[in-house]
Amino acid sequence: MKFSLIAVIVVALAIGSESASLVKRDAPAELDKIAKYFQDLVDNLKNVEGAELANKANAYLEQSRAQFQPMVEKLQEQLKPFSGNIEEQIKPLAASVQSQVAPLAGMVQTHVEDMIKFVADQAKAMLPPQ
Known part of the structure; x- marks a missing residue:
């Protein structure tokens, strides 16, 4: 059991190191292609006025x-009829929302004013008499 586990690890390491060395050998070729592409692009852009x-x-x-x-x-x-339809549906909804919000807005305004x-009354009360 131990021998087979060690053999599997050795094989995995051998395959991994071999694939890494292949990648190392292929990488410069790919990098050269990419570098040549960008160099050609720069040269072409330099030539264009x-x-x-x-x-x-x-x-x-x-x-x-x-x-x-x-x-x-x-x-x-195509969108003109659709936008008109949406506008017709939104107008009643907006009117409904406005009618519901108007009393609340009035109440909020009254509370803020109060x-x-x-x-202001508290601030006047804290000021010394003049």
Whole structure:
């Protein structure tokens, strides 16, 4: 039993160390590819003039806008009835909430005014007579 456990551990260590050495050998190649990609990107960006880059970006934005404009208009057309329907449903709800909140707001205002008057009276009482 102990021998088989030791054999399994030795095999696992051998496989792990071999796979680690393979990864170590493959990693520089991958790093070289990534470094070359970014170096090429930097070189290309250096070669492109600032105005040329801005013109290309503007052309791309205009092309994208032209491509998406019909979809946006179609979506707006589809949402118009839906937004009207929502507005019709919300107006009665808002009126109901407002009618329920108005008395509470009046009560709160009255309590706050009473509290301010009480604090002012207490402050006047603490001041020395003049």
